[in-house]
Amino acid sequence: MKWITRERAKVDRIACPWLIKRFVDKDAEFFYVPADKVVGEAARLGATPFDVPGVELGHHGKECSFEAILKKYDLARDPAMALLGRIVNGADTDNTLYHQPEGPGLDAIAEGFRYLGFKDDHEVLAREGVVYDALYAYCQQKAK
Numbered sequence: 001m002k003w004i005t006r007e008r009a010k011v012d013r014i015a016c017p018w019l020i021k022r023f024v025d026k027d028a029e030f031f032y033v034p035a036d037k038v039v040g041e042a043a044r045l046g047a048t049p050f051d052v053p054g055v056e057l058g059h060h061g062k063e064c065s066f067e068a069i070l071k072k073y074d075l076a077r078d079p080a081m082a083l084l085g086r087i088v089n090g091a092d093t094d095n096t097l098y099h100q101p102e103g104p105g106l107d108a109i110a111e112g113f114r115y116l117g118f119k120d121d122h123e124v125l126a127r128e129g130v131v132y133d134a135l136y137a138y139c140q141q142k143a144k
């Protein structure tokens with residue numbers, strides 16, 4: 001399946017592809033395009049848009065796109081995944097929904113990846129994926 005979002009990814013636009021690739025669609029192909037091109041390119045490519053305004057897999061109220069994917073694919077039934085969703089929310093939003101203490105740390109790490117000089121969002125996703133692997137392992141231990 002093809003998936004599409006805005007370029008210059010940070011928290012949600014890296015966390016969502018990590019989640020999709022590992023738990024929803026192992027053969028997922030991701031496209032990062034300018035914000036004003038997402039809808040048109042989604043139609044042209046037959047791609048599912050995420051983390052853009054007005055789409056099913058976007059922000060709804062104070063919930064972030066990662067949480068929309070958790071709900072759609074029934075992944076939040078896993079307590080570790082639900083905790084990871086709260087952490088991603090805390091990093092991607094103003095953190096007033098859950099007041100998740102790990103959120104600001106994840107936000108700082110994600111911001112740091114922007115300064116490492118990677119050539120594009122795909123390289124950031126490839127490198128930063130290990131952060132989400134580690135966070136999920138952390139959440140699995142916390143949820144025991």
